Amino acid sequence: MDWYPLYNSLRIAAISTVVIFFAGIAAAYYIAKIPRLLKGVLDVILTLPLVLPPTVVGYLLLRLLGPKRVVGAWLYQIFGTKMVMTWWSAIFATVVVAFPLMYRTARGAFEAFDETLAYSGRTLGLSNSWIFWRIRLPVCRQGLTAGAVLAFARALGEYGATSMIASYTPRKTATISTTVYQLWRTNEDAKAMEWVLINIAISAVVLLCINMLEKQERQWVRQ
Amino acid sequence: MLEVRIVKQLPSFTLDVDFRADDEIMALLGSSGCGKSMTLKCIAGIVKPDRGRIVLNDRVLFDSEKNVNLPPQQRRVGYLFQQYALFPHFTVAQNIAAGYRGRDKAARSRAVQEKIQAMRLQGLENDRPNHLSGGQQQRVALARILINEPELLLLDEPFTALDSYLKWQLEMELADALKRFGHETLFVSHNRDEVYRLCDSVCVLDQGKSQDKQSTQALFHHPQTYAACLLSGCKNFSAIRRLDGGRTELANWGIVMEGGPPIPEDAASVGVRSRSIHISREKTGEQSFPCRIERRLDDISCTVLMLRPVNGRNGAVLRVEIDKDAEQARDWLPGQSVYAWIANDQMMFLQ
Numbered sequence: 332m333d334w335y336p337l338y339n340s341l342r343i344a345a346i347s348t349v350v351i352f353f354a355g356i357a358a359a360y361y362i363a364k365i366p367r368l369l370k371g372v373l374d375v376i377l378t379l380p381l382v383l384p385p386t387v388v389g390y391l392l393l394r395l396l397g398p399k400r401v402v403g404a405w406l407y408q409i410f411g412t413k414m415v416m417t418w419w420s421a422i423f424a425t426v427v428v429a430f431p432l433m434y435r436t437a438r439g440a441f442e443a444f445d446e447t448l449a450y451s452g453r454t455l456g457l458s459n460s461w462i463f464w465r466i467r468l469p470v471c472r473q474g475l476t477a478g479a480v481l482a483f484a485r486a487l488g489e490y491g492a493t494s495m496i497a498s499y500t501p502r503k504t505a506t507i508s509t510t511v512y513q514l515w516r517t518n519e520d521a522k523a524m525e526w527v528l529i530n531i532a533i534s535a536v537v538l539l540c541i542n543m544l545e546k547q548e549r550q551w552v553r554q
Numbered sequence: 555m556l557e558v559r560i561v562k563q564l565p566s567f568t569l570d571v572d573f574r575a576d577d578e579i580m581a582l583l584g585s586s587g588c589g590k591s592m593t594l595k596c597i598a599g600i601v602k603p604d605r606g607r608i609v610l611n612d613r614v615l616f617d618s619e620k621n622v623n624l625p626p627q628q629r630r631v632g633y634l635f636q637q638y639a640l641f642p643h644f645t646v647a648q649n650i651a652a653g654y655r656g657r658d659k660a661a662r663s664r665a666v667q668e669k670i671q672a673m674r675l676q677g678l679e680n681d682r683p684n685h686l687s688g689g690q691q692q693r694v695a696l697a698r699i700l701i702n703e704p705e706l707l708l709l710d711e712p713f714t715a716l717d718s719y720l721k722w723q724l725e726m727e728l729a730d731a732l733k734r735f736g737h738e739t740l741f742v743s744h745n746r747d748e749v750y751r752l753c754d755s756v757c758v759l760d761q762g763k764s765q766d767k768q769s770t771q772a773l774f775h776h777p778q779t780y781a782a783c784l785l786s787g788c789k790n791f792s793a794i795r796r797l798d799g800g801r802t803e804l805a806n807w808g809i810v811m812e813g814g815p816p817i818p819e820d821a822a823s824v825g826v827r828s829r830s831i832h833i834s835r836e837k838t839g840e841q842s843f844p845c846r847i848e849r850r851l852d853d854i855s856c857t858v859l860m861l862r863p864v865n866g867r868n869g870a871v872l873r874v875e876i877d878k879d880a881e882q883a884r885d886w887l888p889g890q891s892v893y894a895w896i897a898n899d900q901m902m903f904l905q
Contacts, residue, residue: 445637445639447635447637447639448639448641448642450595450598450600450626450633450635450639451633451635451639451695452641452652453599453600453625453626453627454598454599454600454626454627454629454631454632454633455652455653455698455699455702456627456628456630456653456655456702457627457652458627466641466643469643470641470642470643
C-alpha cells in the first residue's frame with residue numbers, strides 16, 4: 332500500500348498547526364486590546380473562513396497566489412517557484428481554513444484569564460513578556476492546546492480548498508481526503524474504504540485528546 | 555511618606571482623592587463602589603489617573619504635569635488583591651520566589667525559605683494554591699509581596715474571601731505582619747470594625763471624593779461629616795433648622811433643643827447613635843419627646859426598637875438599642891406610647 336497520502340496529510344497538518352498556533356495566539360492577544368469597532372471588523376474577517384465554503388476560500392487563494400496573479404507573480408519572481416500545485420501549496424489552504432478555530436478558542440481562553448494575575452505580577456516587578464510567557468500562556472494552556480488540536484484535526488480533513496490549490500497528483504500532492512475522492516471516482520471501492528477507516532481512526536484519536544484535555548481543565552479550576 | 559492627589563473620571567462618578575500618610579496604617583473607608591479599589595490601582599500604576607501627583611518617600615511615581623508615570627514594576631508598591639491573585643500553576647515556593655527581585659539563585663532560595671518559616675507555611679512548599687485554605691493563600695500572597703521588599707503596602711479588602719470564623723485569627727496575624735512591615739500601609743475596607751481594630755487613621759471616601767484624614771479614634775467617636783458618621787455605624791440622622799432666638803430644631807424628629815453646647819456654624823445635620831437614646835413611660839424633661847413604638851426586633855445581645863416621633867417629619871424613624879438584660883427590655887412592645895430623650899452631649903453635629 333502507498334502510504335504517501337498519510338505522510339503528506341500529516342506533514343501539511345503539522346506545519347499549518349504550528350503556524351496557526353502562534354498566529355492565532357498573537358491575533359487573539361492583540362485584537363482583545365484594540366478599539367471596539369476595529370475589533371468587530373477584524374473579528375468577522377478572521378472568523379469568516381470558518382463559515383465560508385472551502386471552495387470559496389480556494390478560489391480566493393487562487394486569485395491571490397495563481398502564477399499570473401499579482402502576489403503569485405511577484406513571489407515567482409523572488410523565489411522562482413509557483414505557489415500552487417506543489418505539496419506545500421495545501422498549507423495555504425489549511426492555514427486559512429483552520430485558523431479561526433485556534434483564534435476563537437485562544438480568545439475565549441484569554442478572556443477567561445483573571446487579569447489580576449497579570450496586575451500582581453507587574454507590581455512584583457515581573458516584566459510584561461515574562462508575565463505573558465510564564466503566567467498568561469501556562470494558565471491558558473488547556474484552551475490553547477484544545478484550539479491547536481481542533482486546528483490540526485480541521486487541517487487534516489481539509490478537502491475543498493486543498494484540491495483547488497494543490498490538486499491531486501499521486502505521490503506529489505495527494506492527501507488522504509483527495510485520495511479518497513480520487514479512489515471513489517475511479518471505482519476502487521476497497522482502497523477508498525481503507526483510507527476512510529484510517530481517517531476515522533485519526534479523527535477519533537484527536538477527539539479523545541480534546542475530551543481528556545477538558546477533563547484535566549476541570550480538575551485545574553481554582554477553588 | 556505617601557502623598558496622593560489624583561483625579562480620574564469614571565463612568566458613574568469622578569474619583570477625586572487627596573491624602574497623605576506617614577509611617578502609619580491608614581484605612582480608605584467607604585461603601586462599595588465608591589472608588590476605593592480604583593484609588594489603589596492608581597497608586598500601584600495599574601490604572602492611570604487623568605491628572606494629579608503621587609509621591610512615595612522621595613520618588614515621584616506619577617505626575618501628570620511633568621509627564622511622569624512609572625510602570626508598576628518600578629513603583630515598589632506591594633498589592634494584596636482581594637482574591638490574592640496567586641499564580642495557580644506555581645507551587646507555594648515558586649509563587650513566593652516569583653516576588654524575589656535579585657538574580658542570585660542561592661540567595662533567592664534562602665530568602666524563600668525564610669519567608670516560608672516566617673509565614674508558617676512549612677510543609678506546603680510544593681502544594682499548589684488551590685490545595686490551600688483561604689488563610690494559607692493569604693499568607694502565601696503576603697510572603698510573595700514582602701519578599702519583594704515594597705515601600706508601601708496596599709491591602710484590598712483582605713478578609714472578604716474568608717469564612718467568618720477564620721477572620722479573627724487572620725486579622726491578628728495580619729496585624730502582627732503589618733507591625734513588622736513598618737512602612738505605610740493602605741487598608742481598603744467597608745467594614746468599620748476591621749478598620750477600628752487595625753488602623754491608625756482613616757480617610758473616608760464618599761462617591762469618589764476623599765475627606766480629610768482623621769485618627770481612627772476621632773472618626774469613630776467624633777465624626778465630622780455625614781458620610782463619616784454613617785460609616786462609623788450611626789443609624790439616626792436629622793436635618794437641623796435654626797429658629798428665631800438662637801434655638802435649634804432637629805427637624806426630622808420635631809425636637810427643639812434647650813441649652814447645651816453651642817452648635818457649630820457649618821453644622822447641617824445631627825447624628826445620634828442607637829445606644830444614646832433613652833426611653834421612658836413619662837415625660838422626663840423639656841427635651842423629651844413623644845414617640846410610638848413601631849416595631850420590636852430581638853437581636854442576640856440586644857433589643858432593637860423602632861420609634862416614630864409623634865411630631866416627626868419625612869417619615870422619620872429612630873432606631874434604639876437596649877441591652878437584652880436591662881430590666882425594662884421585656885416591657886417595651888409595639889403600639890405603646892413612650893417618651894424618648896437624647897442628651898445634648900450625645901449629639902454629633904455634622905457638616
